[in-house]
Amino acid sequence: MSDFPTQARVVIIGGGAVGVSSLYHLAKAGWTDCLLLEKNELTAGSTWHAAGNVPTFSSSWSIMNMQRYSAELYRKLGQEVDYPMNYHVTGSVRLGHSRERLMEFQKVVGMGRYQGMDLNILTPDEIKRVYPFVETHDLTGALHDPYDGDIDPAQLTQALAKGARQMGAKIERFCPVTSVRREGDEWVVVTPKGEVRCEKVVNAAGYYAGKVAEMFGRKLPMMVMSHQYMLFDTIPELESWSKEVGHKLPLLRDVDSSYYLRQEKMGFNLGPYEGNCKAHWVEKSDPFPDDFSFQLFPDDLERLEWHINDAMARVPLLGQANLTKVINGPIPYTPDGNPLIGPMPGLPNAYEACVFTFGICQAGGAGKVLAEWVTEGATEWDMWSCDPRRFTGFEDPDYCVKKGMEVYGHEYAIHFPHHAWPEGRGKKLSAVHDRTEAMGAQFGPYNGWERALWYARPGDDTTEASQRTWDRAGPWFGAVKAECEAVRDAAGILDLPGFSRFMLTGAGAAEWLSAQITGKLPSVGRLGLAYFADDKGRIVTEMSVARMGEEQFLLITAATAQSHDKEWLLRHLAPGLSLMDATEAWSCQILTGPKSREILAACSDADLSKGWLTFQQAKIAGEEVWLFRVSFAGELGWEIHTPVGVTAKVFDAVMAAGSPLGLKPFGMFALNSLRVEKGYRAWKGDLSTDYTVLQGGLERFVDWGKSFRGKAALEAEKQRGVAKRFCTLVIEAGEQDPPYMATIWKDGVIVGELTSGYYGHRVGACIGLGMLKTEVNLPGTEVEVEIFGARYPAKVMADQPLWDPKNERIRA
Known part of the structure; x- marks a missing residue:
């Protein structure tokens, strides 16, 4: 009789390091009735040929959290599950x-x-002391990470598997999944060994x-690259x-030359990320294989x-070694290089933990994050950087290939705040794109929509190279x-194409929506900001709510939030209500001043x-439009919402009327400057599940007299005292504005972090929005903000906008 299980609480499809880590963390959370299905042997995909590097470095706060957790887990895992593991914590030197x-x-x-890691900067002389074989004559310094190292991927996976099995x-x-189907409230996963019914998959x-996603009727935004690394023989x-x-040498990364060099036993492992890279399984002549288990591409x-020669010049010792082996294996990439971890959009109780480019160093943290999604419906850290819902369906195969190759070829690139990557552009164009382009617009993508970042004047440098700076005063500044x-x-x-907009209708819509948001609903003919909290009182999203009728609401949210907010609304939608996505049918301009x-x-x-926060139908150039009396720029203004087909006509009429009065086009950089002066929050920066509604300084949007999701958590937080709160700082900064998560110091101690930092041109100062410990969050308190090491x-400002503090201009 077969002992193949026919039921499980959760089925995981895929037995690489990430899948097995997910199983391990589910079991650790008490969900032991879980089953992992692997078509071959564990590690048969990218895991078996992975180099096994375990960096903590990341320019992303959430991914650094994930990788830090992995490194901490791996240091104790072998002992915890009693499995021998080759994990060398050598540290690393990242050259600059x-x-x-x-x-x-x-x-x-x-x-x-801020995350508790003692990273530090080395001078060229200090680099030599840590890594005596490196040439430093042309270096400006290096980052030393004592937590970096390398691990045997197969041993890691088997250790996680042993731990998961020990917990049940x-x-x-050798059990491939051939199809999945939905029956009632269950998923049925079909394999040659039998069917498994499960609650979640x-x-x-x-x-x-991607092939598994097709079984769910989903197209994954992904492609596959080949990555080579070379093993060199012993060097006496x-x-x-x-x-x-x-001990071994620290792992060396020459990020500006785009390769890593690791001591492998008494030789070296050299792994470049070359610009002239290669995508696989794209052409009809190179179809996706049914099975590529434990296989490699030809050398x-x-x-x-170029990279080999550069590495030998950097570490001449490498030139003495004989090349013994080349590993050339497939690695999946999303269009932004980050994995997919979280709910599968549009499908109940289905999740993704896949498309990992750096699966070994992220597997531990990814398993933790996935298990939290499955067992709690939310994660400890805000993981928008990896959320599958950040992609919205426009990402066709050609786009995925171009962006994947761009990310791979710039794997170690610096991500500058004013730089827009050039590949995969022009996917969605505004109805007035030709007009704004002719006016000098320099564009950047927002959920695929091209929006003007700034408008170049004659003589302004618009080259991509000019964008590659941390300095505030780039060519856009003037x-x-x-x-x-x-x-x-x-x-x-x-011009703001791509606002996500949803029409909510049906008997009971008002009662349902009221229970979803923390504050009051607007009356008919008015609009307002609404905040959605999770069960822990944390900020899920912000929407503008326009009440079109007693039971009819227009919900408007960020372009990048389209899939996220739609999925959130649909997941909680009461029976009998209708939610229509009207994003593609409408466009918008902000007219303000x-x-x-x-x-x-x-x-x-x-x-x-x-007055302010009202809306109306009106005609411009004979065309019906909606005018919303609101402005994210903090001046008298209206949002002009137009059907896409009449947008150009309306835009031309407004420009013709406004030009004699000084009307000028402006872009997203200016909007960012204007909104920080008003203390207006940005989604997934200032507004995220890293913070509660009370920490976000949003209590004026909380109606304590009604029921809403997260109310109990917020009441408990209010009773015990809010530990940190939103603040506005004016900073005597140097040549750069503070980056996201810049630390705030008081008397030599970190007391908070910035979630936005930008120069306010109306007030003539660098402004920071962020979170500060309550005991020091008092107007006039002097603190320090760390900006690139200095x-x-x-100064902490009063709890009111720096510009037009009484809102007299916006209400004029």
Whole structure:
């Protein structure tokens, strides 16, 4: 009789390091009735040929959290489950060739310090003491990470598997999944060994994840690259040095030359990320294989020649070694290089933990995050960087290939705050894209939509190279200043295609929506901001709510939030209610500034006496539009919402009416400047599940007299005292604005972090929005903000906007 299980609480599809870590963490959370299915042997995909590096470095706060957790787990895992593991914590040296690279390192050092990691910067002389074989003549310094190292991927996976089995979880090898179907409230997973019924299912199938996703009717945003690394034979000088000092060399990364060099026994492992890289299984002549288990691609060293020569010049010792083996295996990539971890959009109780480019160093943290999604419906850290819902379906195969190759070829690239990557662009264009482009718009993508970042003037440098700086005063600075001044003194117009918008209707819509948000619903004909909390009172999302009728609401949210917010609404939607996604049918312009009423009076039939937070239908150029009396820029203004087909006509009419009055186009950089002056929060920066509604300074949007999700948690937090709260700082910064998660210091102690930092052109100061411990969050308190390794004086401001503190201009 077969002992193949026919039921499980959770089925995980895929037995690589991430899938097995997910099983281990589910079991650790008490969900032991879980089953993992692997089509071959454990580790048969990308895991078996992975190099096994375990860095903690990341420029992303959430991914650094995930990788830090992995490193901490791996250091104790072998002993915990009684399984021998080769885990060498050697530390690493990440070389810098430029000022900009050293600034990136300083940013990461600050983040690491806040997470409890002792990262530090080395001078060229100090590099030699840590790594005596490296040439340092052209270096500006290095980042030293004492927690870095390497692990045997197969041993790691088997240790996690042993731990999962010890807790009662099951693993079935040589058991491919052939299909899945939904029956009632269950998933049925079909295999040659039989069917398994389960409550929840996880796609952890690595580079097979796209094929598994098709079983769910889903197209994954992914592609596959080939990555090569080379193993070199024993070098006597390295062997004698290692025996003398009693340890291995730290892992060396020359990030500006795009490769890592690791001591492997008494030789080396060299792994480049080459710009002339290769995608696989894209062409009809190279179809996706039914089974690529434990297989590699043929060697292709010719495209690595530059990197090999550069590495031998950097570490001449490498030139003494004989090449013994080349590993060339498949690695999956999403369009932004981050994995997919979280709910499968549009499907109940289905999750993804797949498309890991760095699966070994992220597997431990990914298993923790996935288990939290499955068992609690939410994660400890805000994991938007990896959430499958950050992609919305426009990412076709050509886009995925272009972006995947771009990410791979720039694997170690610095991500500058004003830089827009060039590949995969022009996917979604505004109805007035040609107009804004002709005016000098420099574009950046928002959920695929091209939006103007700034408007170049004659002589402004618009090259991509000019964007690669941390400095505030790039070529855009003067133009953005002029755009902000136009909004302040006359009027500006911002083309905003792609706002996510959902129409909620049905008997009981008002009662249901009221229970979803923390605050009050607007009355018919009015609009307001609404905040959605999770069960722990944390900020899930922010939407503008326009009440079109007693039981009819228009919900407007960020372009990037389209899949996230739609999935959240549908998951909680009461029976009988209707939610329609109207995103593609409409466009929007923001018209704002003291002369915006005069401009609308010249081109529309609107009742312009209607007050702030009202809306109305009106005609511009003979076309029906919706005018919303609100402005994220903090000036008198309206959002002009238009059906896409009439947008260009309306835009032209507004421009014609406004040009004699000083109307100018402005972009997203100017909007960022304008909104920080008002203390307006940005989604997944200032507003995230890392913070509760009370910490976010949003209590004025809480109606304690009604029931809503998260109310009990917020009441308990209020009773015990809110530990940290939203703050606005004015910073005496240098040449750079503070990056996301810059630390705030008081008397030598970290007391908070910034969630936004930008220069306010109307107030003439660098402004920081962030979270500060309550006991020091008092107006006038002097603190310091760490910006790229240096601390700058800052002052806590009063709990009101820096610009127009009484909102007199916006209500004019």
